[in-house]
Amino acid sequence: MKYSKKHVVLYIITKSELGGAQKNVYDLIANFHKDYEFNLATSRFGFLTEVVSSLDVSVYLISNLNRDIKLSSDFLAIKECISLIKKIKPDIIHAASSKAGVVARIAGWVCKIPVVFTAHGWGFTPGSPKLRGFIALISEKLLTPLTAKLICVCESDRQLALSLGVGNQNSLCTIRNGIANNPVPIANSSQQPPKLIMVARFNEQKDQTTLLQAIAELSNHDYHLDLVGSGSSLEFCKDLAHSLGIAEKVSFLGDRTDVPNLLAQSQIFILSTHYEGLPISILEAMRAGLPVVATSVNGIPEEVEHGKTGLLVPRKDVQALANALQTLIQSPDLRQQMGEAGRQKFEQEFTVERMINETKAVYEEILKKKPNKLLRCFSWR
Numbered sequence: 563m564k565y566s567k568k569h570v571v572l573y574i575i576t577k578s579e580l581g582g583a584q585k586n587v588y589d590l591i592a593n594f595h596k597d598y599e600f601n602l603a604t605s606r607f608g609f610l611t612e613v614v615s616s617l618d619v620s621v622y623l624i625s626n627l628n629r630d631i632k633l634s635s636d637f638l639a640i641k642e643c644i645s646l647i648k649k650i651k652p653d654i655i656h657a658a659s660s661k662a663g664v665v666a667r668i669a670g671w672v673c674k675i676p677v678v679f680t681a682h683g684w685g686f687t688p689g690s691p692k693l694r695g696f697i698a699l700i701s702e703k704l705l706t707p708l709t710a711k712l713i714c715v716c717e718s719d720r721q722l723a724l725s726l727g728v729g730n731q732n733s734l735c736t737i738r739n740g741i742a743n744n745p746v747p748i749a750n751s752s753q754q755p756p757k758l759i760m761v762a763r764f765n766e767q768k769d770q771t772t773l774l775q776a777i778a779e780l781s782n783h784d785y786h787l788d789l790v791g792s793g794s795s796l797e798f799c800k801d802l803a804h805s806l807g808i809a810e811k812v813s814f815l816g817d818r819t820d821v822p823n824l825l826a827q828s829q830i831f832i833l834s835t836h837y838e839g840l841p842i843s844i845l846e847a848m849r850a851g852l853p854v855v856a857t858s859v860n861g862i863p864e865e866v867e868h869g870k871t872g873l874l875v876p877r878k879d880v881q882a883l884a885n886a887l888q889t890l891i892q893s894p895d896l897r898q899q900m901g902e903a904g905r906q907k908f909e910q911e912f913t914v915e916r917m918i919n920e921t922k923a924v925y926e927e928i929l930k931k932k933p934n935k936l937l938r939c940f941s942w943r
Contacts, residue, residue, distance in 0.1 A: 568597065568598050568599040569598050569599070569653040569654065569925075569929060570598070570599045570601070570650060570651060570652045570653050570654075571594070571598045571599070571600050571601070571652060571653065571654050571655075571656060571925070572600075572601045572602075572603060572646070572647065572650060572652040572654070572655045572656070573587055573590070573591065573600065573601065573602045573603065573656050573657075573658070574602075574603045574604070574624070574627075574643070574655060574656070574657045574658070574662045574665070574666045575587055575602075575603075575604050575610065575657070575658045575659050575662050576604065576605055576627055576628070576629055576659040576660070576661045576662045577604065577605060577606070577608065577629065577659065578604045578605070578606055578607060578608030578609055578610040578611045578612075579608050579609055579610075580608075580609040580817055580819075581609075581763065582682065582739075582839075582841060582842040582843065583658050583659050583680075583682045584609055584610040585741070585842055586658065586680070586682070586715075586739055586842065587602075587610060587658050588610060588613050588614060589740070589741065589742065589914050589917070589918075590656075590917075590918070590921060591614055591617060591619060592614075592617060593914060593915075593918045594918065594921075594922070595617045595618065595619060597922075598925075600617070600619045600620075601619065601620045601621075601622065601650050601652065602614055602619050602620070602621050602622070603621075603622045603623070603624050603627075603643070603646060604621075604623065604624070604627070604662075605623065605624055605625065605626075605627040605628065606623065607621075607623070620650070622646055624639050624642045624643055624646070624665070625642065626638040626639040626642060627639045627642070627643075627661065627662065627665060628661065629659075629660075629661055631661075631697070636661075636664070636665065639665045640665050640668050640669050640672075643665050643666060643668075643669035644669045644672055644673060647669055647670065647673045647675055648673065652675055653675070653676075653929060654675070654676055654677075654678060654710075654925060654928055654929070655669075655670045655675055655676070655677045655678070656677075656678045656679075656680070657677060657678070657679045657680070658679075658680045658682060659682065660681075660685050660698065663679040663681070663705070664701060664705060666679070667679060667705045667708040667709055668705075668708065670708065671708040676710035676928050676931075677708065677709055677710055678709075678710055678711045678713060678924060678925075678928070679705075679709050679711075679712055679713065680713040680715065680737075681712065681713065681714055681715070681719060681723075681839065682715055682839045683715070683719065683837060683838055683839030683860060683861075684698065684702070684719055684722060684723065684728075684839075685697070685698025685699075685701075685702075686698045686699040686702070686722075686726070687719070687722065687837045687860055688837065688859070688860075689836040689837035689859060689877060690767075690836070690837050691766065699726060699728070702723075702728045702729075703727060703728055706728055706729050706733060709729075709733060710928050711733060711735060711924050711927070711928065712728075712729045712733050712734045712735070713735055713736075713737050713921075713924065714734060714735070714736045714737075714839075715736075715737065715738060715739050715839045715840040715861060716736065716738055716839055716840040716860060716861025716864050717736045717738075717861070717864060718860050718861050718863075718864065719736075719839060719840075719860065719861060720734050720735070720736045735924065737917060737920045737921055737924070738840055738861075738864065738911070738912065738916075738917070739839075739840045739842055739845060739912065739917060740845070740912050740913050740914040740915070740916050740917030740918075741842060741845050741846060741849065741912065741913070741914055742913075742914045743849065743908075743909060743913050743914070746822045746825075746826070746849060746850055747822060747823060747825075747826030747850070748826065748850060748851045748905070749825060749826050749827070749828055749829065749850050749851050749852050749901060750829070751829050751830075751851060751852060751853060751894070751897040751898045751900075751901035752829070752894035752895060752897055752898040753829055753894070754784075754894055755784035755785055755786070755891075756785050756828075756829035756830055756890070756891055756894075756897070757785070757786050757787075757788065757827060757828045757829055757830075758777070758785055758786065758787040758788070758828065758829070758830045758831075758832055758887070759787070759788045759789075759790065759824060759825065759828040759830070759831055759832065760773060760787070760788075760789055760790065760791075760831070760832040760833060760834065761790040761791060761821055761824075761825075761831075761843045761846070762790075762791050762833065762835070762843060763791045763792065763793040764791055764792060764793030764794060764795040764796040764799060765793045765794055765795060766794075766795070766836070767835060767836055767837060767838075768791075768793075768795075768833075768834070768835050768836070769834040769835050769836050769857065769877070769878065770789060770795070770799045770834060771795075771798075771799065771802060772834050772878050772879070772880055772883060773787075773832060773834040773883065774799060774802050774803055774806060774808065774812070775802075775806065775880045776834075776880050776881075776883035776884040776887060777808060777811065777812075777884070777887065778806040778807070778808050779880070779881070779884040780884060780887060780888055780891065783888065783891050783892070785811065785887075785891050786811055786812075786813070787811060787812045787813070788812075788813050788815055788824065788828065789812060789813070789814050789815065790815045790816070790817070790818050790821065790824065791816070791817060792816050792817050796814065799814070800814055821846065822846070822850065825846060825847055825850040825852060826850055828852060829852070829853075829894075829897055830852065830853055830854075830855060830887070830890050830891070830897065831843075831844070831847035831850075831852040831853070831854045831855070831872075832854075832855045832856065832887070833854070833855075833856040833857065833862070834856075834857055834883060835856070835857045835859065835862075835877075836857075836859070836877060836878075837859055837860055838857075838859055838860045838861060838862055839860060839861055840860075840861035840862075840864065840865065841861075841862065841865070844856060844862065844865045844866065845865065845908060845912050847904070848865070848871065848904040848905060848907060848908040848912070849905065849908050850905075851901040851902060851904065851905040852901050852904065853871065853872050853873075853890055853896075853897045853900035853901045853904060854866045854871060854872030854873075854900075854904060855872055855873050855874075855875065855883070855886045855887060855890065856872065856873075856874060856875070857874070857875060857876070857877050858874035858875060858876060858877070859877055862874065865907075865912070866904075867903070867907065870900065870903050871900050871903045871904035871907055872900055872904065873886040873889065873890065
């Protein structure tokens with residue numbers, strides 16, 4: 563017999579790769595693991611499983627949990643998830659990422675375990691592929707009744723869901739992402755010539771293409787651009803840099819684990835993208851004291867105050883992005899001023915402590931509705 567006063571939480575996320583959702587899950591586990599008994603389920607070993615290994619977290623693989631829609635493997639993933647739930651008997655299931663949200667909510671409903679789903683940006687958000695957006699919208703409308711709480715990472719996503727009939731005022735809440743205010747190197751934003759940096763995957767969501775076209779317009783300026791990340795569109799972007807004649811001004815750095823150091827060596831952070839939730843990469847840049855140039859979509863205006871902590875531009879607008887970059891490349895004092903304001907905004911609004919407290923309130927609300935398991939003091943293992 564194992565004596566435990568801790569409630570059991572099962573986190574489910576589709577991929578364990580290096581990414582914003584994975585960093586968010588790690589921060590939750592790292593700050594909660596003394597209060598709850600945690601289990602993590604994902605499809606493969608990777609970044610997330612590695613970083614939680616020192617936190618006494620049990621890790622399980624759901625081998626059929628894939629990002630792509632495939633009914634046969636999705637059905638098997640649900641069966642695997644049901645078996646795992648019966649094995650560990652969680653009090654709460656918390657899912658992050660779209661496919662994990664589908665699998666977890668169906669399995670949780672079958673096993674009568676409440677499921678929290680954090681939407682790190684809706685699949686039906688404006689700018690996303692239309693067919694996928696339609697499927698995502700229908701799926702969310704069907705799955706909302708199986709969800710104990712829908713967490714949106716930005717207020718714009720909550721308002722979008724309400725406007726489309728996904729959830730209601732009671733089932734939806736906004737808990738904006740937060741990151742640890744760890745001691746990190748602070749950038750000297752005024753240094754000349756400036757180094758520009760973007761940290762993002764190379765996929766259909768991010769828009770390195772518009773960024774490369776924009777900096778090609780700045781041939782008379784001295785700068786260098788670092789692109790951090792990997793993905794399906796990486797080779798295309800490398801070829802594009804060559805065809806635009808800017809290959810010498812761009813470095814493709816691949817996936818990196820020393821991003822805080824790279825940010826500290828930079829003067830301007832950029833996020834060119836088609837759609838987002840509330841990107842953690844921008845929070846990391848704000849923490850490092852960098853001014854931000856970003857696409858004005860979804861939750862990004864909740865992070866970046868245009869004209870105060872950075873500059874916002876319309877989606878896929880090459881000239882607007884080039885103009886914004888030119889303004890900051892030419893203005894070291896403005897960069898320094900915006901970077902300092904961004905650092906202050908991060909400290910006031912986007913620390914991990916605020917995110918943890920708000921998430922804990924959601925857990926406690928759900929547990930209060932389960933009187934038969936409120937005092938889970940004894941469990942057989």
